[in-house]
Amino acid sequence: MxxxxxxxxxxxxxxxxxxxxxxxxxxxxxxxxxxxxxxxxxxxxxxxxxxxxxxxxxxxxxxxxxxxxxxxxxxxxxxxxxxxxxxxxxxxxxxxxxxxxxxxxxxxxxxxxxxxxxxxxxxxxxxxxxxxxxxxxxxxxxxxxxxxxxxxxxxxxxxxxxxxxxxxxxxxxxxxxxxxxxxxxxxxxxxxxxxxxxxxxxxxxxxxxxYSVSRARERAQASSGTGKVARVAFWRIAIRPTFWGGSLGMLAIYGFVAVVLTWLPSYFEQGLGFSRLNSGFLFALPSITGVGALLFSSIVSDRLIRRGRSVRAARGGVAVVAFVLCGVMLLVLPYVTNSWTAVFLVVTAYGVGLATFPLMQIAVSHICPERQVASTVGVSVAIYQASGLLAPWLAGRIIDAAPTLAEGYATAFQTVGITAIVGAVLIALTVDPERDRARIAALDALTHADGSVDDEVLLSGGER
Incomplete structure (x- = not known):
């Protein structure tokens, strides 16, 4: 708009x-x-x-x-x-x-x-x-x-x-x-x-x-025939790299959240030696770092947009930085011997990872017509939420297979760190909301033209 x-x-x-x-x-x-x-x-x-x-x-x-x-x-x-x-x-x-x-x-x-x-x-x-x-x-x-x-x-x-x-x-x-x-x-x-x-x-x-979906429907009806994109087939959205790359990349972070909710108190108690009571208190720390990281990253992202940076840099780029920081902190966890340092790494990694959720939802929603934001974001979220079913179970298997509980927990979180790095690479290579939004609009114009072909759009590879 x-x-x-x-x-x-x-x-x-x-x-x-x-x-x-x-x-x-x-x-x-x-x-x-x-x-x-x-x-x-x-x-x-x-x-x-x-x-x-x-x-x-x-x-x-x-x-x-x-x-x-x-x-x-x-x-x-x-x-x-x-x-x-x-x-x-x-x-x-x-x-x-x-x-x-x-x-x-x-x-x-x-x-x-x-x-x-x-x-x-x-x-x-x-x-x-x-x-x-x-x-x-x-x-x-x-x-x-x-x-x-x-x-x-x-x-x-x-x-x-x-x-x-x-x-x-x-x-x-x-x-x-x-x-x-x-x-x-x-x-x-x-x-x-x-x-x-x-x-x-x-x-x-x-x-x-x-800017709601219902208002978008009204605007689409009012502007019919003006060339604006009102609705496209969903598969055209789903095949764009921003959609599938962003959705698959977020599997790592949602899996990390599910692992934290299931295993973090046990890690503090059995892996790091804190008492059950203290482990319960420490379990609140990821929420605190999460709030701080969410607000900080959102302010930085919006400021980049206002300064004229692309959506890819302001949304996807900030998310990639958060992915990398989260992954690196979890990767080094097995080599840390001090319990408080381990606590700091896990809870900070959680907060930084949590900051990626709104950024990637905004990036994915950017590529579609306004009246299809709900379905586009909904399918994307449903895709990456699937990791919540598997990640806690896989973490449990890793913990059971390790020589000691401490090593098992650290290895489980390290595995999450590896997937976060992979997710960062995937998002960096695929997420470009402005490119994909333009191509969806151009392809829609080509498909619905009255038997004619827009040579300019074809020569530009479907992008205006």
């Missing part, structure tokens, strides 16, 4: 061209960003609650470690599938209603757990909850993208992503207190109530922004 179109969209959303109208739009945009960050916090707390209630739950119902592990894995059975489908649905339904429906469903699914309190109810509800939360990882940023032009999306996307880290720092301790005082069922009840409270507020304040 050009600068003129950007100003027109903002003016239209504000209802006037006045400075006061623009300020109202800005306040609304940041208010929506805050609400979506809370959405992300609830989403993450729903995932993390099982770890918080694991011990009292197993004692109350007589569950084994394998049973608890099954409940954890059950969440991901339909997670990526609905994440993929949800993006295509969001191309056709207003994102504000998508988010509302998802949170209401999350809240309702807590009720059978509280009322029945059986292993079977837990298993079914966790499967359904995973299905209901699958689209959240992509749609949360899509909702925020609707309120900001492309050159200003990194910071709000980073703020939304910090919701997961803030949930670990703020909601997880609160839920632990609730469990200690009222039992494990109360944690699920509290999450259901929190989700319903968010839904009531969202019903009042939630709205689609001037």
């Amino acid at each position: 050009s600068t003129a179109e950007t100003k027109a969209a903002v003016v239209g959303a504000a209802g006037s061209g006045s400075g006061a109208g623009a300020r109202r739009v800005a306040r609304t945009a940041w208010g929506i960003t805050f609400m979506v960050m809370l959405f992300q916090m609830i989403n993450y707390a729903d995932k993390a609650v099982l770890g918080i209630v694991a011990r009292p739950l197993s004692e109350d119902l007589g569950l084994s470690h394998a049973d608890i592990g099954l409940l954890g894995s059950a969440f991901f059975i339909l997670f990526s599938v609905t994440g993929l489908i949800g993006g295509f649905v969001a191309d056709r339904i207003k994102i504000v209603w998508m988010l509302l429906g998802m949170v209401v469903l999350w809240s309702v699914l807590q009720v059978p757990i509280v009322l029945m309190g059986t292993f079977g109810a837990l298993l079914v509800c966790r499967i359904l909850l995973g299905a209901a939360e699958g689209p959240a990882a992509s749609l949360n940023n899509v909702a925020v993208f609707g309120w900001f032009p492309k050159d200003k999306r990194a910071l709000p996307a980073a703020i939304v992503t910090t919701g997961g880290s803030l949930a670990k720092v703020m909601l997880a301790p609160a839920l632990a207190i609730v469990v200690a005082a009222c039992g494990w069922k109360a944690a699920f009840l509290a999450l259901g109530a929190l989700g319903l409270a968010w839904s009531v507020v969202w019903l009042v304040v939630g709205k689609d922004g001037p």
Whole structure:
């Protein structure tokens, strides 16, 4: 979107061209960003609650470690599938209603757990909850993208992503207190109530922004016949290097996040010799480094855009630097003998790696028509989330095969570091959003021309 179109969209959303109208739009945009960050916090707390209630739950119902592990894995059975489908649905339904429906469903699914309190109810509800939360990882940023032009999306996307880290720092301790005082069922009840409270507020304040998919549909209808790209076949997006290279490159970082969530406390305790209590406290450190890295990288990325640097440099380039830093820190982990140095390397690598998520979602969303942002980002996220199913299991196999637990954990994290370096190389070679956006637009023009061929486009290799 050009600068003129950007100003027109903002003016239209504000209802006037006045400075006061623009300020109202800005306040609304940041208010929506805050609400979506809370959405992300609830989403993450729903995932993390099982770890918080694991011990009292197993004692109350007589569950084994394998049973608890099954409940954890059950969440991901339909997670990526609905994440993929949800993006295509969001191309056709207003994102504000998508988010509302998802949170209401999350809240309702807590009720059978509280009322029945059986292993079977837990298993079914966790499967359904995973299905209901699958689209959240992509749609949360899509909702925020609707309120900001492309050159200003990194910071709000980073703020939304910090919701997961803030949930670990703020909601997880609160839920632990609730469990200690009222039992494990109360944690699920509290999450259901929190989700319903968010839904009531969202019903009042939630709205689609001037750059949203729904507004893009309206603009596409209004500008039909002007040569602008309204919609393209999805396979044309999927074959572009930015899409598949960015999606495959992110497999390493999402796998790292899954390994951290599953094994980091055990690494601190069994691998580095910290007490169980101290390991629990140290587990909060990655969230702190994650928030810092997300905000810093987003500010740097947006500033590069404002200074005229390409999207490839500002989004993909910053992400590549983060990948390399993350990978190098994990690569040297087995050679570190000081426990605190090892803690520093792991938690810093986690924070730096986390910063790549909003950057790559912005890069991938840049190549497609605005009305297809939800499906494009949704499929990309679904692809790299697949590593969450495999990475913790592979890490466990590496740990079991090692001579000592300390060596096993260090080797598992080193393996993640190697994949991060590979991901950095892949992204550096493939991600070029401006190139791929131009080629998608040019190919669309060629395909839909009335029997004629645009020689200029052909001679330029499909790029304008």
